[in-house]
Amino acid sequence: QDHRYRDFWQTYHRMTERKGITVQVAKIEMRRRLTLIGSMLLHKGEVDGLICGTWGTTQTHLHYIDQVIGKRPGGCASTPQDVPVYACMNGLLLPDRQVFLVDTHVNYDPTAEQLTEITMMAAEEMLRFGIKPKAALLSHSNFGSSDQPSAVKMRKTFELLRVQAPWLEVDGEMHGDLALDGKARAVLMPHSSLTGDANLLVLPNIDATNISYNLLKTAAGGNIAIGPVLLGAAQPVHILTASTTVRRIVNMTAITVADASAAR
Numbered sequence: 001q002d003h004r005y006r007d008f009w010q011t012y013h014r015m016t017e018r019k020g021i022t023v024q025v026a027k028i029e030m031r032r033r034l035t036l037i038g039s040m041l042l043h044k045g046e047v048d049g050l051i052c053g054t055w056g057t058t059q060t061h062l063h064y065i066d067q068v069i070g071k072r073p074g075g076c077a078s079t080p081q082d083v084p085v086y087a088c089m090n091g092l093l094l095p096d097r098q099v100f101l102v103d104t105h106v107n108y109d110p111t112a113e114q115l116t117e118i119t120m121m122a123a124e125e126m127l128r129f130g131i132k133p134k135a136a137l138l139s140h141s142n143f144g145s146s147d148q149p150s151a152v153k154m155r156k157t158f159e160l161l162r163v164q165a166p167w168l169e170v171d172g173e174m175h176g177d178l179a180l181d182g183k184a185r186a187v188l189m190p191h192s193s194l195t196g197d198a199n200l201l202v203l204p205n206i207d208a209t210n211i212s213y214n215l216l217k218t219a220a221g222g223n224i225a226i227g228p229v230l231l232g233a234a235q236p237v238h239i240l241t242a243s244t245t246v247r248r249i250v251n252m253t254a255i256t257v258a259d260a261s262a263a264r
Helices: 002-019 023-032 034-043 058-068 112-128 149-164 176-180 182-188 206-219 246-263
Strands: 050-052 087-094 097-102 134-138 169-174 200-202 225-231 237-239
Touching (some): 002 034, 023 034, 050 246, 058 225, 058 237, 087 206, 112 200, 112 225, 134 149, 149 169, 176 182, 225 237, 225 246
Parallel strands (some): 050 237, 134 200
Antiparallel strands (some): 087 225
16 A cells, blocks of 8 residues: 555656645645545556545546546547547436536636537537437527627637537527527527527536526426536546535446446
8 A cells, every 4th residue: 555655646746746746745635635546546547437526616626637637638539629628518307308518617718619629529428328419509699699709709619610510410609598499499590500409508608507507407407417527538537516416426427437438
């Protein structure tokens, strides 16, 4: 055990010595930070996946994951741009539909390029769940009705996705009600590139996404949720939240095992 501890803190120090982590700090952190210890076990190949986050904030845990595991190199496999970024996707099992939202926990105000990457990673994850993604880029603006910065950003994201992900059914920017009501959208925008009800909601910033997710989860979802699913990490890692139930831990364990099996 002493040999393993020494190996772990020495490896951690080599990774972070130019990020302000001294030998003394590396030794202390490796004894007390469970997410750091778990990340190092994953990095060393002693485990196949990691679940953490039932206390504290996402950023607290992501700090150590980023230091040891890091982002997936090259960005999303389905886009030609190289924008490695983390994001969290949450799924809600609503009475008559399944809805996924990004980014609920990581990026405060992502750029259009980052939103493009995040949307693609979320769409790929939904395909792994066996769900065909139908993405709506949400805004206070509706198909060009505003030129405020957030609306312009969502329109730019749509243009990037049309070029980089022609296979993805997506449209925006649009209001949330039109995203979830395909019939109403068809009346207002009959030539929309998105048909039917959207099941992947991409919002302009973390405030909008996190608030929407928690309102839907409580008011309509019966607190039944999937996630957060961490997107963009180089290995199978997921950061839960303090409100996570035992049922969600079991679900996320299954997803982590599937991630690890796919990686092999």
